[in-house]
Structure formats: C-alpha cells, structure tokens
Amino acid sequence: MLDGFLALYIFMLAAFTGYEIIARVPVILHTPLMSGSNFIHGIVLVGAMIALGHAQTPFEMSIGFIGVLLGAGNAAGGYVVTERMLEMFKASKPNAGKEAK
Amino acid sequence: MAWLPVVIKACYFLAALLFILGLKRMSSPRSARGGIVWAGVGMLVAVLATFALPDLHNRGLILAAVLIGVSAAWWSGRRVAMTDMPQMVALYNGMGGGAAAAIGAAELFSYAGRSVTLLDGGQFTANGADTPGTAQLVLAVLGALIGSVSFSGSLIAFAKLQGWLDRRFVFPGQRVVNMLVLASAVVLGGMIVSGQLSGPLIVAFFVLALLFGLMMTLPIGGADMPVVISLYNAFTGLAVAFEGFVLQNEAMIIAGTVVGAAGTLLTQLMAKAMNRSIGNVLFGSFGAAGGEAQAIAGSQKPIEASDAAVMMAYAERVVIVPGYGMAVAQAQHKVWEFAKLLIELGVKVKFAIHPVAGRMPGHMNVLLAEAGVPYDLIADMDDINPEFPQTDVALVIGANDVVNPLAKTDPASPIYGMPILDVSAAKQVIVVKRGKGTGFAGIENALFYADNARMLYGDGQAAASELVAALKTLES
Numbered sequence: 001m002l003d004g005f006l007a008l009y010i011f012m013l014a015a016f017t018g019y020e021i022i023a024r025v026p027v028i029l030h031t032p033l034m035s036g037s038n039f040i041h042g043i044v045l046v047g048a049m050i051a052l053g054h055a056q057t058p059f060e061m062s063i064g065f066i067g068v069l070l071g072a073g074n075a076a077g078g079y080v081v082t083e084r085m086l087e088m089f090k091a092s093k094p095n096a097g098k099e100a101k
Numbered sequence: 102m103a104w105l106p107v108v109i110k111a112c113y114f115l116a117a118l119l120f121i122l123g124l125k126r127m128s129s130p131r132s133a134r135g136g137i138v139w140a141g142v143g144m145l146v147a148v149l150a151t152f153a154l155p156d157l158h159n160r161g162l163i164l165a166a167v168l169i170g171v172s173a174a175w176w177s178g179r180r181v182a183m184t185d186m187p188q189m190v191a192l193y194n195g196m197g198g199g200a201a202a203a204i205g206a207a208e209l210f211s212y213a214g215r216s217v218t219l220l221d222g223g224q225f226t227a228n229g230a231d232t233p234g235t236a237q238l239v240l241a242v243l244g245a246l247i248g249s250v251s252f253s254g255s256l257i258a259f260a261k262l263q264g265w266l267d268r269r270f271v272f273p274g275q276r277v278v279n280m281l282v283l284a285s286a287v288v289l290g291g292m293i294v295s296g297q298l299s300g301p302l303i304v305a306f307f308v309l310a311l312l313f314g315l316m317m318t319l320p321i322g323g324a325d326m327p328v329v330i331s332l333y334n335a336f337t338g339l340a341v342a343f344e345g346f347v348l349q350n351e352a353m354i355i356a357g358t359v360v361g362a363a364g365t366l367l368t369q370l371m372a373k374a375m376n377r378s379i380g381n382v383l384f385g386s387f388g389a390a391g392g393e394a395q396a397i398a399g400s401q402k403p404i405e406a407s408d409a410a411v412m413m414a415y416a417e418r419v420v421i422v423p424g425y426g427m428a429v430a431q432a433q434h435k436v437w438e439f440a441k442l443l444i445e446l447g448v449k450v451k452f453a454i455h456p457v458a459g460r461m462p463g464h465m466n467v468l469l470a471e472a473g474v475p476y477d478l479i480a481d482m483d484d485i486n487p488e489f490p491q492t493d494v495a496l497v498i499g500a501n502d503v504v505n506p507l508a509k510t511d512p513a514s515p516i517y518g519m520p521i522l523d524v525s526a527a528k529q530v531i532v533v534k535r536g537k538g539t540g541f542a543g544i545e546n547a548l549f550y551a552d553n554a555r556m557l558y559g560d561g562q563a564a565a566s567e568l569v570a571a572l573k574t575l576e577s
Binding site for chain 1: 113116120121123124125127128129130133134136137138140141144147148151152154156157158159160162163166167168169170171172173174175177178179181183186187189190192193194196197199200201203204206207208210211214236330331334337338340341342344345346348350351352353354355356357358359360361362363364365366367370371374454456463464466467470471476479481
C-alpha cells in the first residue's frame with residue numbers, strides 16, 4: 001500500500017512544510033505555536049486506537065489501553081491549552097492604541 | 102462496503118490538510134485563534150474515522166480510554182493558571198510520547214507473540230496478519246525509543262517547572278553513564294530488529310529508553326527547560342511519524358513529520374534567542390562551571406513607590422520590562438492598570454519583551470495578553486533596544502538576567518553573549534524586585550548597582566498596587 005519510496009517522499013515534503021510554516025513566525029507566537037504543534041501530534045491517538053483495536057492478549061490490550069489514554073490526554077490537553085492561549089490575542093481598542101508609537 | 106475504506110482514507114487526508122492549514126493560521130496573530138479550531142476539527146474527523154475502521158476490535162475499551170483521557174486532560178487544561186502553561190505543555194507532550202512508545206510496544210509484543218507461536222518455522226506468517234518487514238521493525242523500534250525518551254524526559258521537565266524537583270542531579274562521569282545507557286538501548290533495539298523478538302528483551306529495551314530520557318533531563322537546569330520541552334515536542338512528532346509508518350497511517354506520518362520539523366526549527370530559534378546551541382543546553386553545564394563571580398562595585402539604591410510614580414508620571418517615554426517575577430506575583434493586571442493611568446497622563450508607554458522572558462519564548466506575551474495589554478503596545482527586543490537612549494524611565498518588574506549588562510561586558514559570566522534589553526541606556530531605571538537575591542540563573546546583576554538605577558523593593562503585585570495608588574493621589 002505504502003511502498004518505501006512513496007513514504008520517503010511524504011516524509012520529505014511534510015518536513016519541508018513544517019519547516020516553512022515556522023520559519024516566518026513572530027516570537028510572540030512561539031509558545032502558542034509549540035503548544036499548537038503539541039496538539040497536532042495528538043494524532044498519535046488514532047495510532048493508539050488502531051493498536052488497541054488489533055490487540056489480542058490481555059497484556060497487549062493493557063498496553064494499548066494506556067496508549068489510548070495517553071494519546072487522548074495529549075490531544076485534549078493540547079487543544080484546551082492552545083485555545084486558551086490564543087483566546088488572548090486581540091488588537092488594542094482604538095482609544096488605547098493611539099498613544100502607542 | 103468497499104466504499105468505507107475510501108471514506109476513511111479521505112477523512113485522514115482531510116485531517117492532514119486541516120492540520121497543515123491550522124498550523125499555518127496559527128503562525129500569524131490575526132488568524133491564530135481560528136488555526137487551532139481548524140486543527141481541532143481535523144483531529145475530530147480523524148478520530149471518528151478511526152472508530153469506523155471495519156477491522157477494529159475492543160471498541161468499548163477504546164471508547165472508555167478516550168473518554169477518560171479526554172475528560173482528565175480537558176479538566177486539568179481548563180483550570181491551570183496561565184503562568185503554569187509551560188509545564189502543562191510538557192505534560193501533554195510527554196503523554197503523546199508515551200502513546201507513541203505504547204504503540205511501538207503493542208506492535209513489537211504482537212510480533213513477538215506471533216513469532217513464538219510459529220517458533221518451529223521461524224517465520225512471521227501467523228494468522229494471515231502482516232509480516233513485519235525490516236523497515237517496519239526498524240521504525241517501530243526507533244519510534245518507541247524516541248517516544249520513550251520524550252515521555253520520561255517531558256515528565257521530568259514537568260516536575261522541574263512545577264517545582265517538585267528543584268535540584269539538578271549531577272555526578273561525575275554522568276555523560277559517560279548516559280551514553281552507555283543510550284548505547285545499550287540502541288544495541289537491544291538492534292537485536293530486536295535482527296529478529297530476536299522475545300518479551301524480556303523488549304521490556305529491557307523500554308526500561309533503558311525510559312531511563313535515558315530520565316537521566317538526560319535530570320541534570321538540565323530550570324532555565325533551559327523551554328528549549329528541552331520544545332526539543333521533546335519535536336521528538337514526539339518524529340516518534341508519531343515513525344509509528345505512523347508502522348501502522349501505515351498517512352495522517353500520523355504527515356502530522357508527526359510536520360511537527361517534528363517545525364519543532365526542530367522552533368527549538369533552534371529558542372536556543373538562538375538564549376545565545377546557546379542545542380548541544381550546549383543538553384550537554385553543557387550551565388551554572389555548574391561557576392567560576393569567579395565578578396565583584397560589582399557600588400551599591401543598590403532604594404526608592405519609594407511614591408517617588409517612582411512621580412518620576413514616571415512626568416516622563417515622556419516609559420518602557421516597562423516585565424519578567425517572570427511579575428507573572429509569579431500575578432501582577433500583570435496591576436501593571437497594566439498602572440500603564441493605562443500613565444497613558445491617560447499622556448506618557449508614551451511601551452512594553453519591552455525579551456525573547457526568553459517568562460519561561461518560554463512568547464510566554465510573557467501570553468501573560469500580558471491575559472491582562473488585556475494590546476499586542477501593538479508590546480515591542481520585541483530588536484525594535485526597542487535603539488529606543489532606550491530616548492527613554493526617560495525604564496521600569497523593570499520581575500526581570501533580571503535578561504537586563505543584566507554583564508551579558509555584554511563580562512566574558513566570565515555564564516550568560517555572556519546572551520542578547521539583552523539595554524535598559525541601562527535609559528535615563529532612569531526603576532527595578533521592582535522582591536529582595537537583593539540573584540535571578541533564575543543565580544548571577545549578580547550589574548544593572549542594580551548602576552548610577553541611574555533605583556530599587557523598588559517589594560513583591561510585584563504589592564509594588565504595582567502602590568504605584569497605582571501613588572499615581573491616583575497625584576491625579577486627584
């Protein structure tokens with residue numbers, strides 16, 4: 001389904017995409033962005049669900065269960081924290097802004 | 102139901118697209134809020150699609166684990182204070198690393214189980230399931246290794262930032278021991294890849310990998326934690342991508358790789374802002390080198406809040422330099438109230454933020470934004486430094502190392518070479534500080550002894566309240 005070279009191409013293009021997106025980011029967004037990318041690798045939840053879905057022995061199932069638990073925590077926690085941080089970004093109201101500069 | 106797999110694949114594609122677009126939107130302040138929502142929709146789509154996978158067993162267990170994990174994290178993420186965000190990011194990141202490691206473990210153990218049942222043949226052809234190719238085994242092992250290191254390392258970073266672990270654990274030969282632990286983990290990983298899929302071997306491999314993450318993070322000081330967390334964030338991304346290859350899941354490969362690359366660059370940017378290399382952060386001995394602390398001539402000259410308020414009320418330009426001390430004292434609201442009063446008096450007020458103010462780059466911006474400071478009043482270091490000579494008063498509140506002139510003048514100083522905010526170039530400097538102690542890095546600050554500097558002793562919150570009160574009596 002996914003042969004080695006195709007996978008390698010996906011890997012290369014995705015790596016460039018990630019690099020380019022971050023390259024022009026202002027410092028004020030570094031923390032929210034780290035948090036946001038932390039949320040995005042919460043996609044590990046999907047993998048953990050598949051692993052638990054294929055588990056057969058109780059031992060494999062408990063590993064898979066822990067994996068899903070952790071992955072769900074990563075996704076949900078990452079989302080909440082990022083959303084709370086970004087909620088605060090707003091431009092100044094007109095009356096406050098005119099004294100700046 | 103031949104269409105179902107296609108729909109699921111399409112959902113994963115949509116999720117990957119939404120992740121990339123969401124991350125792109127998050128990289129600009131105007132669209133950032135929408136970005137996380139886009140990515141969130143992508144996650145929802147991917148998770149729902151996974152539930153629809155036809156050959157998925159244990160659905161009840163999966164649902165239970167998802168519900169428990171989501172509600173626990175949602176609850177903790179909602180109630181945590183803004184100042185504690187960095188450690189929460191570390192914690193959630195560690196969970197992601199742990200999940201990636203768990204996937205690796207589950208796959209390796211299931212390969213091992215099948216290989217035991219077919220011991221006579223010595224071939225992996227059990228149950229009609231996929232035979233693990235060498236590439237798959239290598240990636241499963243690599244992902245598990247990186248994920249485990251990220252898991253235990255992030256938990257240590259969390260504990261350190263939370264204040265549960267405030268000591269640095271250093272012993273002679275530490276680096277050699279760490280390398281030996283890593284090398285043994287790699288050797289065991291190699292044995293697994295070469296086909297020795299036995300349970301005890303896999304367990305030993307994971308123990309060593311987790312141990313390495315632990316030992317690698319323990320000696321790193323609190324000041325460097327942001328860089329470390331960012332690095333582990335990239336690690337987790339990479340681990341997720343590798344396990345994605347193992348599971349043949351494109352959404353995981355793309356999202357994980359994007360985060361791996363973005364996180365690596367972000368780590369470099371952070372390290373650069375602190376004028377340190379990543380290698381130096383990980384293996385350097387910051388602060389441990391000690392050396393001779395340069396003796397500083399002069400004395401710290403105190404000032405009363407009322408005098409400080411008058412000084413600023415009649416100034417033309419005031420630059421406020423907030424640091425983590427302000428955030429800890431929860432003084433950002435009071436400081437903004439004070440700044441608003443100054444603005445009403447016609448004073449030009451700006452906030453100057455050092456790239457590493459707070460505990461992470463951008464952390465201070467978030468804290469100021471929480472208090473309601475509009476982001477166009479906030480200036481970066483490069484923009485504000487040329488303006489200090491025209492500044493009448495620089496109000497340093499809870500910042501220390503980022504305004505220490507020794508970073509420019511004393512080559513023996515551990516922070517030598519770190520770019521700083523040139524507050525000492527302002528006509529007057531007022532420093533709000535709790536006591537006479539040293540900062541986070543434990544270094545004396547020459548600024549406090551400068552001729553144009555006055556010290557306003559007190560807790561950030563109390564000092565800011567006094568300033569506000571003094572300004573109000575002045576107005577009436």
